[in-house]
Amino acid sequence: MALRRRQALNLMLKPHFSRVFVMRPRSHADGVTEIGGVRLADDRVLRARSVLLAAGALHSPRLLQRYIERHRLRDATNYLHEVGRNLKLHLLTAMVAISPSLKTDLIRKTRIFFNDEVPHSSVQPLGFDGELIATLIPRWVPKPVAKYIGRRSYGFFLQTEDGSHGDNRAITPGITDPAGADYPIMDYEEARLPAALHEHRRLISQFRAALLRAGMIAFSQRVGLAGTAHANGTLIAGDDPDTSVVDAEGKVHGLKSLYVVDGSVLPRSSRVNPSLTIFAWSLRTASLLAKQLGQTSACAAPISWFGPCELSRYIDINSRQGTE
Numbered sequence: 001m002a003l004r005r006r007q008a009l010n011l012m013l014k015p016h017f018s019r020v021f022v023m024r025p026r027s028h029a030d031g032v033t034e035i036g037g038v039r040l041a042d043d044r045v046l047r048a049r050s051v052l053l054a055a056g057a058l059h060s061p062r063l064l065q066r067y068i069e070r071h072r073l074r075d076a077t078n079y080l081h082e083v084g085r086n087l088k089l090h091l092l093t094a095m096v097a098i099s100p101s102l103k104t105d106l107i108r109k110t111r112i113f114f115n116d117e118v119p120h121s122s123v124q125p126l127g128f129d130g131e132l133i134a135t136l137i138p139r140w141v142p143k144p145v146a147k148y149i150g151r152r153s154y155g156f157f158l159q160t161e162d163g164s165h166g167d168n169r170a171i172t173p174g175i176t177d178p179a180g181a182d183y184p185i186m187d188y189e190e191a192r193l194p195a196a197l198h199e200h201r202r203l204i205s206q207f208r209a210a211l212l213r214a215g216m217i218a219f220s221q222r223v224g225l226a227g228t229a230h231a232n233g234t235l236i237a238g239d240d241p242d243t244s245v246v247d248a249e250g251k252v253h254g255l256k257s258l259y260v261v262d263g264s265v266l267p268r269s270s271r272v273n274p275s276l277t278i279f280a281w282s283l284r285t286a287s288l289l290a291k292q293l294g295q296t297s298a299c300a301a302p303i304s305w306f307g308p309c310e311l312s313r314y315i316d317i318n319s320r321q322g323t324e
Helices: 060-071 071-079 132-133 142-149 194-213 277-292
Strands: 009-013 016-022 033-040 045-047 051-052 091-098 119-125 153-160 216-225 258-260 303-306 311-315
Touching: 033 051, 051 060, 051 277, 091 194, 119 194, 132 142, 132 153, 153 194, 194 216
Parallel strands: 051 258, 051 303
Antiparallel strands: 009 311, 016 033, 033 045, 091 153, 091 216, 119 153, 303 311
16 A cells, blocks of 8 residues: 555554643743643554544534533633534435436536526536436335336436524533433434425526426425535634634644644535545645744644544654555
8 A cells, every 4th residue: 555655654544532732831921721632542652743634514613512512612711612503515316317318428417507696506417327326216126127217317416505504513422412302413404404305496497498398397305414425614713713714724723733624624615525625625735834833942742643443643743645
């Protein structure tokens, strides 16, 4: 494996985190808490000058919430009240369009369609052939019939940006929010976002009508929370600590040396898959941090970089090599 041969990278598979973040024994006049590393379940501690959190928009806030509650930092810092809030999940619908004729071509998934009448929405082909589309047809339909339909169909994925609502959130089980109410692991209601829900319904109606004009009959199925994709926004970025969790460089307000480099930071999800935006944010944060650490002593400790309780990676800042 190429990563294992890189001298600047230590890859640890499936380390389990317990208390996760470790405070550095250093006080700051401004009341900021300094993070000095991460703690594993076996009580080993990985010390670092900077910790990069990349556990995803559902797990990152939970890790941070545990730390905040354990050390009673929410009131001590006057920050971090927005942790876990503003969860965003694209409103999604799968659609199969059936025609009388065989479909011997394939609309690639890399194509995407927009319409100014639904400015926060997009349509993307599933990129499935007839055999795969047949698997989307209800099970009560006989297999020969499903295959017949699949060979005459196109599949599409319709999505709409949902926007932000503070009550849509990811909460760690057993942790109480500032208002004193307990919430499930993921509390998300489309009804809190009426404008987005209205646009998504309009998107479905208009695209179905367009397909009908092209000689195709469309059937659709909403994708609920069980098919959640593109979760983001739970550690939202912004300049004001009262309304955001991280600053423009990805550093958590009130917690020195802790950075977030996943989709949690996105204040908006846009109308397309946010993966490239997340990649860009991560590279920008890493670049800014590399410049900052490059100005410090060459014997500084490594950077710790870990994901959703399954992966820990840390790189030696003395090396000029990048990360994966």
